[in-house]
Amino acid sequence: MNRYTPTANAPTSLPIIDIAPFLNPSSSPASRKETASTINRACIDYGFFYLTGHGIPTPKLDQIISLARQFFSLPLSEKNKIKRHAAGGPEGGDGARGYQSMGENVTQGKRDMHEAIDLYREWDHAEKKVGSGGPGTHKTLQGPNLWPEQPAELKDVYLDYLTQLQHVGQALVRAMGHALDLPPPSPNATRTSEDADIFVRNTTHSFWVLRLIGYPPLSTPASSSTDPSELSCGTHTDYGCVTLLLADPTPGALQVQLKDNTTWLAADPLPGAFVVNIGDMVERWTGGLWKSTRHRVVHRGEGYRVSVPFFYEPDFEARVRPLARCVERVGGEAGAGGEAKMYEERVYGEHLLGKVFGNFV
Numbered sequence: 001m002n003r004y005t006p007t008a009n010a011p012t013s014l015p016i017i018d019i020a021p022f023l024n025p026s027s028s029p030a031s032r033k034e035t036a037s038t039i040n041r042a043c044i045d046y047g048f049f050y051l052t053g054h055g056i057p058t059p060k061l062d063q064i065i066s067l068a069r070q071f072f073s074l075p076l077s078e079k080n081k082i083k084r085h086a087a088g089g090p091e092g093g094d095g096a097r098g099y100q101s102m103g104e105n106v107t108q109g110k111r112d113m114h115e116a117i118d119l120y121r122e123w124d125h126a127e128k129k130v131g132s133g134g135p136g137t138h139k140t141l142q143g144p145n146l147w148p149e150q151p152a153e154l155k156d157v158y159l160d161y162l163t164q165l166q167h168v169g170q171a172l173v174r175a176m177g178h179a180l181d182l183p184p185p186s187p188n189a190t191r192t193s194e195d196a197d198i199f200v201r202n203t204t205h206s207f208w209v210l211r212l213i214g215y216p217p218l219s220t221p222a223s224s225s226t227d228p229s230e231l232s233c234g235t236h237t238d239y240g241c242v243t244l245l246l247a248d249p250t251p252g253a254l255q256v257q258l259k260d261n262t263t264w265l266a267a268d269p270l271p272g273a274f275v276v277n278i279g280d281m282v283e284r285w286t287g288g289l290w291k292s293t294r295h296r297v298v299h300r301g302e303g304y305r306v307s308v309p310f311f312y313e314p315d316f317e318a319r320v321r322p323l324a325r326c327v328e329r330v331g332g333e334a335g336a337g338g339e340a341k342m343y344e345e346r347v348y349g350e351h352l353l354g355k356v357f358g359n360f361v
């Protein structure tokens with residue numbers, strides 16, 4: 001069931017979207033339409049929503065969190081066996097994949113008080129080149145994923161989860177195309193044809209990212225933070241297409257900025273649901289009709305928080321430029337007092353490389 005709280009008064013919770021009609025081939029057109037129109041309103045009003053009906057069993061989700069938690073509880077020497085290293089260096093790093101210890105990640109010039117493992121789609125869309133350090137070294141993003149040896153079952157469980165997530169991601173971007181009320185796809189559509197499958201066609205080889213993140217409470221010896229302005233994860237927008245976040249039940253940590261640019265809403269986890277948000281590439285595709293929303297993590301609560309966001313991103317070579325139909329709609333709103341922003345075309349992979357080189361600032 002889709003559930004939507006109108007925004008007339010201060011909202012207390014994000015909308016809930018049931019994606020099942022886009023996963024179930026025998027669903028009715030009416031149910032797909034309802035899901036699509038709820039997505040459209042949620043993306044205009046919040047850029048964030050809860051996603052249910054995705055079909056991944058809750059015990060599997062619990063196992064994903066539990067395995068990540070087990071990894072983070074290992075000694076640093078064990079975690080550093082899969083340390084992320086600079087691209088082109090003798091350690092065989094690619095500057096992106098692997099484990100980052102506490103405070104290594106930086107957002108807006110400040111250390112983030114978390115540790116993480118980053119996994120990406122394998123580099124399979126183009127030939128790999130040798131890194132600047134010679135044979136055996138890697139260019140940025142072109143190395144293999146670094147999987148932990150412990151817990152032993154983590155890799156297989158996560159590989160299976162990644163297959164499930166890509167399936168859900170594809171259903172979600174299909175629903176998003178419908179939500180924009182784009183024309184139905186024609187059989188000779190090209191990658192950039194502006195129809196309801198444009199997001200599907202540009203994510204068939206999604207250059208996805210999966211992050212396992214561990215957050216000690218701020219201001220504890222474990223976080224080693226003495227600066228009160230340091231955050232668990234600083235304010236940012238996600239840079240790609242759409243994020244499916246799985247988090248443990250810790251309340252109050254993930255905070256979403258509302259359209260008034262002032263109010264922060266706690267996006268507390270809903271059991272069995274993902275917290276979904278759209279990223280900068282979807283804002284660009286929609287010419288700003290849907291905004292990628294600022295958010296941050298401030299974990300001042302109890303216990304060690306674990307989250308596992310999955311970023312379902314465009315293909316590396318996808319060209320992202322505003323859809324004419326969306327630009328018209330934004331123009332209409334701008335004429336009524338809104339502000340129209342110009343978005344230039346971006347190739348997703350170039351945008352991503354800029355982020356990796358700039359430490360995601």
Ligand SMILES: O=C(O)CCC(=O)C(=O)O
Binds near residue numbers: 213247254297
């Ligand atoms: O841990 C979370 O709740 C969100 C993390 C996040 O925003 C990100 O990794 O982009």
Ligand SMILES: [Fe+2]
Binds near residue numbers: 236237238295
């Ligand atoms: Fe984020």
